[in-house]
Amino acid sequence: MSRPAAPRVTIRDVAAAAGVSVTTVSHSLNGKGAVDPATRARVKQVAAQLGYRASRAAQALRAGRSGTIAFVIPSVGAVAEEREMLSLDYYMQLASAAARVAFTRRHPLLLPPPIETLDDLRELGVDGAILCDPARDDPRIALFEELGLPIVTIERDLGRPDHRWYVEGDNRGNMRLLLDHVAAAGGRRIALLSADSTWSWSADNEQAYRAWCEEHERTPIVEPTSLRHLETSAYDRACALLDRPDRPDAIIALAERYATGVVRAARERGLRIPQDLLVAGGIDSHQAAEGDPPITAIDLQPELQGAAAAALLVALTEGERPEAPRIVPSRLRVRASTQRT
């Protein structure tokens, strides 16, 4: 490992030149602690004269500040299974949008490996995090809070009703929109492949589905489906649904990739989509758009959600108190899977 070409000015050099302690220099430069304005000004001037530039690594070590923002995907179990989340359109579009905002504000965006302990988190030396789809009482939020690091969630932690730093779509409204659309398309027995999780997104959707069924005097048909091995899990649940005597004539496949499993199950049973079975997705993806048939789905507009979350987090790391939560508009993408022509 070669060393930097020139020895860099250290915080100690600045302290010596300014005749103050290293702590005072640190506080003066990162705007923390109680330092009288005159001293702070002098320290800043000396630091500038010496060409002192705090290294991010040094900052990270000293005060947990690195300017880096972590983008954390949902924890759904083993690493091998968690990798699947990293391959989903929704999270990658969120990450891409967050990276664009961070990039413009000159903050690095970090995609970390699983964070399980305080050490894991300390070692990342990040300034804060965007956490996607927190579980109820997500332990990772507690870790960030223990280190005093701001965290913005996409969707809410149902165990933390007071945490208002989140971004989400109008999940209940979206589910009603989807149900009205599927019903208008001819769906009479509309089943829901719900996402078996404690995520607010899953809860909001299932709640709205049940409320809608009650209002429309329909019997809810809910199949909780695993968030691991999405396609296969959805295929299994869809098979169970389609082999029932009172077979549903419409299935709402909540999570990304669920629809693909449903289509497979329907095909094997000689059911045509949309003629014999209407299929709609709770979250859009390129797989849905490009599928055969293309699948009607809710587009949560992750590019807007990710940008809003990054802007919110950057503001928090810079000590502002921005407006929150932020509800991002969604879109219903109508495609062949619900169009009987």
Added chain:
Amino acid sequence: MSRPAAPRVTIRDVAAAAGVSVTTVSHSLNGKGAVDPATRARVKQVAAQLGYRASRAAQALRAGRSGTIAFVIPSVGAVAEEREMLSLDYYMQLASAAARVAFTRRHPLLLPPPIETLDDLRELGVDGAILCDPARDDPRIALFEELGLPIVTIERDLGRPDHRWYVEGDNRGNMRLLLDHVAAAGGRRIALLSADSTWSWSADNEQAYRAWCEEHERTPIVEPTSLRHLETSAYDRACALLDRPDRPDAIIALAERYATGVVRAARERGLRIPQDLLVAGGIDSHQAAEGDPPITAIDLQPELQGAAAAALLVALTEGERPEAPRIVPSRLRVRASTQRT
């Protein structure tokens, strides 16, 4: 900023307990420097007993090692324009694949802001980088080399013929495949919207295009197109091409989003695709797949390229000497834009 709950075991504690120098501990634990095996083993044992865990930030500060891998997008000018790169399917799919590999190997993947100086790079405290589409003599590679950090490029730096740590597709073969396909589809005057850059990908494609034209005794029609504001730039160049007296009957739009600009220019002129004009893309994207019409394109399989680059870099950061370069297979995706039925 709250402090870590418990004081952590430091490298000094380990040095004291093992009766060796801090440097020896450092070298023993990160496998560097000359330490005799017995000492290395003892240090590791002591470190384990004390529950010592090197903090990534400390490592970054001490030796520029953080376990973090940077994923660096092409530099195409101002930050505002560079952001466009971060929104392209190709780079986001590369990043996603690299993140999955890094995640599994427990390395964080960093999407940094623009890297212009050694300080920028030092502050990131990364272990190495994957750099996409380097320009000829890309200055960022020099920065990494100055800090002795390994760098794997996706595509090659044409100014560094000796740098063999790269991953790429068979660009020349892909262009020939595309040209043969477009010619078989009826293209007689096949024009190329080339990407105006010093990237090896651009050079390989243009070279293969010219060679193919010569072999087939056709006059090459090349319109160098900017990599900034991709759609608009391609639209402008396509307008120029389509208003020529000897209007081409086929256009190969090399870069992502170019095809969209070509389609717009053709529409405005009442030209039908594929009947009056064949359109094909040099790189696939969801925009191409979902476009109206869907566009035939070369799929460089970024998910394979990104995984290969990450595996290569991780091996290098761990001191191995893996096989390189790695040529990743590509696929021709035939769609309506070149199918006259």
